Amino acid sequence: MNIGEASRASGVSEKMIRHYEAIGLLHPARQANGYRAYAGGDVAVLRFIRHARDLAFPLEDIRRLLGLWRDRGRASAEVRGLALGHIAALEAKAQALQAMATSLRHLAATCHGDDRPDCPILDGLEGRQG
Known part of the structure; x- marks a missing residue:
């Protein structure tokens, strides 16, 4: 899916999606033409970030929480x-x-x-x- 579709599916603005990618919280695949290609897992990450931001977690804590979320042995x-x-x-x-x-x-x-x-x-x- 493209960034607009990922935005609608996650409730995160396109601008913030780009920001989260720039700071390394999100790593969407790139198509041959350079466009971002978002998968269901990326949308799940965006929803996770959105919910953590709704609870006012700072970005560094969100980075740690994402790492823990991804680590099933945590x-x-x-x-x-x-x-x-x-x-x-x-x-x-x-x-x-x-x-x-x-x-x-x-x-x-x-x-x-x-x-x-x-x-x-x-x-x-x-x-x-x-």
Whole structure:
């Protein structure tokens, strides 16, 4: 199948398919004319990558997960370790985002939001306490 068909079958854009090939996550066959030829296995890899990206795995972790997925003799402990490490990173990011929202909520609560030029939000972004 061609790249458009692989894109439709996997839910991954053609641009991202080319990117995944460029960084070595995908290795489609090439036809005599140089065009990529995708097989069912390539679509499975693209779906795997898409699902891993939907869970916000970084590309290097996806590379490792793909290697483990392809290795039928793998130890599931390594996969679990990657997943647990990613969970910890996501939870840390969620806490950091919550702290940012709390700070911004405080700045917004102190802003009058009227015609006056003084603005505690801008003062806070500048590093001044308003």
